[in-house]
Amino acid sequence: MATEQDVLRALARIQDPDLHRDIVSLGFIKELKVQDGEVHFDIVLTTPACPVRDQMKSQAEQLVLGLPGVKSVQVTMKAEVRSGRRLGNEKLAPSVKNIIAVASGKGGVGKTTVAVNLAVALARLGAKTGLLDADVTGPNVPLMMGLRDPQLGQVEQKIVPPENHGVKVISIAFFVKQDEPVIWRGPMVHSAIVQFFSDIAWGDLDYLVIDLPPGTGDASLTLAQSVPITGVVMVTAPQNAAALDVSKAIKMFEKLNAPILGVVENMSSFVCPHCSRETDIFGGAGGDELAAKFNVPLLGRIPLHAAIGAGGNIGYPIVASDPGSPQGLAFAKLAEAVAARVSVASTRLLPVIT
Ligand SMILES: Nc1ncnc2c1ncn2[C@@H]1O[C@H](COP(=O)(O)OP(=O)(O)OP(=O)(O)O)[C@@H](O)[C@H]1O
Numbered sequence: 378m379a380t381e382q383d384v385l386r387a388l389a390r391i392q393d394p395d396l397h398r399d400i401v402s403l404g405f406i407k408e409l410k411v412q413d414g415e416v417h418f419d420i421v422l423t424t425p426a427c428p429v430r431d432q433m434k435s436q437a438e439q440l441v442l443g444l445p446g447v448k449s450v451q452v453t454m455k456a457e458v459r460s461g462r463r464l465g466n467e468k469l470a471p472s473v474k475n476i477i478a479v480a481s482g483k484g485g486v487g488k489t490t491v492a493v494n495l496a497v498a499l500a501r502l503g504a505k506t507g508l509l510d511a512d513v514t515g516p517n518v519p520l521m522m523g524l525r526d527p528q529l530g531q532v533e534q535k536i537v538p539p540e541n542h543g544v545k546v547i548s549i550a551f552f553v554k555q556d557e558p559v560i561w562r563g564p565m566v567h568s569a570i571v572q573f574f575s576d577i578a579w580g581d582l583d584y585l586v587i588d589l590p591p592g593t594g595d596a597s598l599t600l601a602q603s604v605p606i607t608g609v610v611m612v613t614a615p616q617n618a619a620a621l622d623v624s625k626a627i628k629m630f631e632k633l634n635a636p637i638l639g640v641v642e643n644m645s646s647f648v649c650p651h652c653s654r655e656t657d658i659f660g661g662a663g664g665d666e667l668a669a670k671f672n673v674p675l676l677g678r679i680p681l682h683a684a685i686g687a688g689g690n691i692g693y694p695i696v697a698s699d700p701g702s703p704q705g706l707a708f709a710k711l712a713e714a715v716a717a718r719v720s721v722a723s724t725r726l727l728p729v730i731t
Pocket residue numbers: 481483484485486487488489490491512515517590591643644679680681682683684685686687689690
């Protein structure tokens with residue numbers, strides 16, 4: 378008759394594809410009960426955005442059913458995002474488990490579009506998600522998230538972030554008069570960004586996505602130096618010029634010890650909205666080369682599609698308005714890839730369970 382030890386030994390044959398370790402030593406198996414040939418346990422993944430979730434469940438069922446004396450198996454799949462924050466500044470929004478910065482070397486490559494769709498996709502996968510617009514030069518998140526003039530609540534002297542599409546949002550635009558240019562000097566940018574963590578009631582979050590202004594200016598520097606970010610998602614376009622600027626930004630983040638989670642190639646190819654034909658119109662070095670050069674993964678490729686731009690203009694990101702479309706699915710896949718990289722980062726911080 379199989380014992381708990383036998384069940385664990387069988388389950389140890391399942392490897393997590395991203396973490397490259399077996400699910401038993403990773404501590405994924407919880408609430409294991411073996412009684413009269415009936416086996417129950419939970420598999421607690423490190424992200425709800427796990428693409429192999431169903432496959433892992435059926436593999437676990439089959440392995441345990443193959444043990445002598447086992448009559449039935451009940452596996453419950455759960456997810457508990459682990460914290461991938463680097464050490465330093467533990468007091469800054471301690472209930473936020475992972476801070477993901479979306480950056481690029483160049484303006485207009487689609488950072489905000491990527492940040493918004495990434496946040497909404499993570500929320501749709503079941504993660505508690507926030508989005509912070511740290512673009513002091515041109516805060517576009519409110520428009521793209523359909524939160525142009527929200528009412529801000531307060532609790533215990535902290536501002537409550539308004540929510541849309543399942544994501545809590547804070548933007549610098551909520552605190553300055555619209556249509557009035559603000560001249561931000563370095564120290565002001567620094568204190569604004571730190572306050573976005575200390576003075577906002579974010580509550581428990583699995584992921585806080587940050588939309589940065591282009592380039593390697595004050596906001597990027599402050600973030601890398603004062604905020605315990607888990608990692609940076611770099612957005613590039615397929616032209617060579619964009620890749621060059623992104624290289625500079627990657628080097629800056631690496632110098633400041635902020636890990637690069639990977640590269641996203643936006644406006645990868647043109648998808649005709651009429652005939653859906655895909656055309657490679659830029660043909661530059663692109664994300665592939667950049668990823669290879671810095672030895673980081675290419676997290677996703679987002680096509681250039683009119684619906685993506687249109688969705689942004691009406692405050693309805695494509696992952697929410699048309700999740701089943703190829704462009705919606707491209708963002709969902711990107712969210713899975715980012716979540717997997719964050720799991721890897723957080724697991725590196727954990728001791729090995731044997
Ligand atoms: N994949 C895409 N397909 C179609 N339009 C896109 C795509 N990505 C971005 N856009 C559009 O391109 C414009 C620039 O995108 P976005 O504002 O996201 O770039 P950004 O890098 O944040 O710019 P900035 O540097 O000004 O902050 C927007 O009008 C957006 O709707």
